[in-house]
Amino acid sequence: MIVLCRTDLTDAQRDRILAAVRGLGVSPQVREQEGRTVIESPAATDASRCEIERLAGVERVFAGEPGAHFVTWDYRPTPTKVDVGGVVFGGPDTVVVAGPCAVEGLDVLLEIARAVKAAGARVLRGGAYKPRTSPYAFRGLGKDGLEFLAAAREETGLPIVTEVMDTRDVPLVERHADMLQVGSRNMHNFALLAEVGRTRKPVLLKRGMSATIDELLTSAEYVLAGGNEKVVLCERGIRTFEHSSRNTLDLTAVPALRERTHLPVCVDPSHASGRRGFVAPLARAAAACGADAVMIEVHVRPEEARCDAQQAVLPTELAAIVRDIDALDEVLRRTASARAEAVR
Amino acid sequence: MIVLCRTDLTDAQRDRILAAVRGLGVSPQVREQEGRTVIESPAATDASRCEIERLAGVERVFAGEPGAHFVTWDYRPTPTKVDVGGVVFGGPDTVVVAGPCAVEGLDVLLEIARAVKAAGARVLRGGAYKPRTSPYAFRGLGKDGLEFLAAAREETGLPIVTEVMDTRDVPLVERHADMLQVGSRNMHNFALLAEVGRTRKPVLLKRGMSATIDELLTSAEYVLAGGNEKVVLCERGIRTFEHSSRNTLDLTAVPALRERTHLPVCVDPSHASGRRGFVAPLARAAAACGADAVMIEVHVRPEEARCDAQQAVLPTELAAIVRDIDALDEVLRRTASARAEAVR
Amino acid sequence: MIVLCRTDLTDAQRDRILAAVRGLGVSPQVREQEGRTVIESPAATDASRCEIERLAGVERVFAGEPGAHFVTWDYRPTPTKVDVGGVVFGGPDTVVVAGPCAVEGLDVLLEIARAVKAAGARVLRGGAYKPRTSPYAFRGLGKDGLEFLAAAREETGLPIVTEVMDTRDVPLVERHADMLQVGSRNMHNFALLAEVGRTRKPVLLKRGMSATIDELLTSAEYVLAGGNEKVVLCERGIRTFEHSSRNTLDLTAVPALRERTHLPVCVDPSHASGRRGFVAPLARAAAACGADAVMIEVHVRPEEARCDAQQAVLPTELAAIVRDIDALDEVLRRTASARAEAVR
């Protein structure tokens, strides 16, 4: 039995809970985790667990293996809306996030930022810290990149989302970004998840390339357990045997997550497919199956991009994607079946 | 070097080709395969291959490993339209194929057939021969099932598609069905592929659950090599580590196949997800990314279905899916981006 | 509830079973499958199922989904030994099966057969019918190949195993081979499984490239349900994202199958890895974790092989593998841990 206590637990409540657990004839162990008290003890009967769960100061009692709580519909029965600099993820519109893979310089970033804004994107993406398989590859401009992003926001008014990869960088990235991205390769970096959970910035949490839906949810739980409930989940392709695209976009994740969580869901067809020609049809598919947002890699001169050149679309292509998604949104808002799913 | 000859190869042409191969200083081996002569010989230079390819009676020359030819845009530069009893796969509308997993009896089949017709489906599906993991599971009504399907077509006017699993059953199924389905488990059953290639019935070829796009295309090539070019490819989910759905629907297969082949593409969200609640959003996603058809499992009383009960939708749910898909089709026909992709 | 009847069911027994099922207030459906009567009815209580199971003529009653029965330790509590022309699979020695991928001609086959015999192999493999991804690839010599194999057995005394791919070919292959191979691509070809189940020839059943252990066992169940209990299971690599080898050899399958079934287990490191240099270490690993047999592709001149040239080892390499396996067998027979596992 794992007893998850509330963040506002008082000492008196704690003592009463511990006494109640001991009263079941088992001896509890107490830990502090993500700013909460967690009390662990050998298995208890269903009845006695319910009894503990009713005590003041108790958030939830898990029977066996602890799992997800704050991410579930049980905890919050209405869809969460995440506000990123005035743009709402989880509302009636599919939000289009767009920008370059990496921030490569101030001029080219500003050029791209203006272009994606003109094309209808609502949030600007761009990597200042890039996870790269090889230690010798371009790994981003770091602090400079963050400042260029801030300048692009200044000029275009678009809020910015950028990746953070190291617990030590969280304070710096938090100062510049409107939304912190935790990338696929760090979905299981629990120290980093806990650290972004301590901030109050919106978080874009990307699914690991071999992570299950369950694991994506428990990773999000790390952030929510720290008190930060502004999390947007992002499907970006999983690793399978198929290699006609870089990864296999798992769009079933959209309804599967919808069924399990109140958090908004984003889809990234650019990283999933790794193929410029596949981005538009997959972005439409994402919107059609109910995604709250799509994230699209854009470059004004893809052939010059310092990473992932083969997947960046042009601003004109982005504009067509935005038009399609707007049209799909309108159709689906009209149809009964989509409405029923949207309100569950 | 593999020389694929034309089906109308004359003896004189054959002799001339063989002489030309021998003239390269290598000795050819001759085989008859799928009604064609195939001439194999040790490697040749690019130049000499081109020379052979120009000879009368030669369809194509493969340099190394033989692969796909008739399925590619090189062979046919315009999209293939497959006519199934008057319903066209590969035309401007997304065709909805619907019906029960298995034919369970005449009355219930007729009831379902009327209901899916009323809901807007254009083709009736239903299994008379069912591939089942266990030898003790219900494996379909066989010949009776075929006759019930014919009766349902008689009454509703809907053409029927049904699976064939054994080379020995092809003549019988061919007599009753408007379209022969080769199921996922038989995508690599080359004897069966060759056999349906000898018929002139449209074929619905489902992707194997661990088959690559390449392999799906070479399996289709078996059918086309036999002279039957009426093939519709069907994405139905691949096997991955993720188990929130039965399989992982790989919608990237739609643009990936579009890029490689002139054959129409169908998507089966029912078998892919195995979850009734996921069928509608995934069917919309399939239409939005350009599928030519979707195949939906429907039952009037899902709880009584003898197989796959958990994935069958009700006729009312099917009607909503058909309405959504019609609306999406209309939107996407209007948008430039979709149109550009459609005509490549 | 599914009632699996015995093959020697009498009419009187059948009537009594049907009456008993009807006595539970449910109406049974009767099917003949793989030479057995199978009676299906709506769910029954545990108690009433036990009652039915005690009736004469009943082999087993499955509560819900029917699964595996004859392949389990419940059915046969001692390891099955499969005798192939005097060579025993499932006995104290690891059997080495070896030979070319495909039979390419009489002379080269005899040359290879003599060489693998001299190297210590006990069974000769060779494909007369080859499953090939492309319809234009060399698909084996067919009937001629079978006769060449018979000639090689005549000369060397080695029993032969060869693949059968089409239900229509089973009688012919059965006449020539000592053991029928059902290949990976046909593990889910249920018509073929039923057909080889009707023969009394030993069967080498290869795991499908995306088949689970459970599915391999239910495919074997098809063969045993037909009355043929001489089945050897073969792990040959599964399809994963990793491409440094052609497939990923799943050696955990060896203890996992041992735990579930009394049937012998073979491992094919050649097809699993697709790399000549990996065959020897993986063959040793297979023997070390308890495989009853290994199957190795051998060619006297690998560079001339008409298929899978890159994975064939030379006869001298085979001889080294046989020596290693013999030495490992001896060590493991001496150690307590291996002995304990071997007798379960």
Added chain:
Amino acid sequence: MIVLCRTDLTDAQRDRILAAVRGLGVSPQVREQEGRTVIESPAATDASRCEIERLAGVERVFAGEPGAHFVTWDYRPTPTKVDVGGVVFGGPDTVVVAGPCAVEGLDVLLEIARAVKAAGARVLRGGAYKPRTSPYAFRGLGKDGLEFLAAAREETGLPIVTEVMDTRDVPLVERHADMLQVGSRNMHNFALLAEVGRTRKPVLLKRGMSATIDELLTSAEYVLAGGNEKVVLCERGIRTFEHSSRNTLDLTAVPALRERTHLPVCVDPSHASGRRGFVAPLARAAAACGADAVMIEVHVRPEEARCDAQQAVLPTELAAIVRDIDALDEVLRRTASARAEAVR
């Protein structure tokens, strides 16, 4: 073109290299990475790359995408031996690393440490920081755990290996441990890899659960690029569709890594299988295919273990595994084929 400079690059050398690159008509970008200067420029001809590679101060020039260098046989043509407190990984003996999943307390750790030493293990493992899917699960004793491990080393003389998960913890863990483990979930945590690369402690780098062999090598390259060449690679199972074991142990990784790198290879059958009964056969298989080490989870009372209870073996079982591995080592040292592979 990426020019990787030597760590002892002088300013004069740097200037000469930059001048040479500019002499090719392209403009270089200079970065400092992992203590090395990396110079990037647009593509160059093969000839001009070779010219640059010959300049003083240049370690290597990559044509396109940068990859692995220090991990390859090109860089070091003899097998690397990694000394961990006097125990050599990469020598003639298969090293057995053993211990509990997590350090749970001083007494139980000492009890286990004594038992694994008596059973023949050479290195003690134990987690002070545990990566756990749920934020509410037991995540290790942290600093206390490190001190208990140091006490266990004191008492038994066994060197200790323990996981580090956060860049901020590296200095602390480095002070206590003889070998730093980077776990599967952090194989792509590049900040952490760079940080352990700055230490001079041996590193046990576990393969990510969906990482390719290539990616494992480039992750190791991060560590070596930092100047720390004491890296042992560890195969611990990959994620596939098969669920009879927790992960699929990919033993082909052993010969595949051997072919590509001079670094020693360890295998962890405990985490791979997640099943106590599978550990012994898989440990033998690992040794038989040439692994330099195996890592086994052991507990004196598995039923009381706070994590992964179902995979821990008893000390008596460990003793049997050690005996088997010793016997296999002896056999394989005697056989010609193994010897040939060992020296490549």
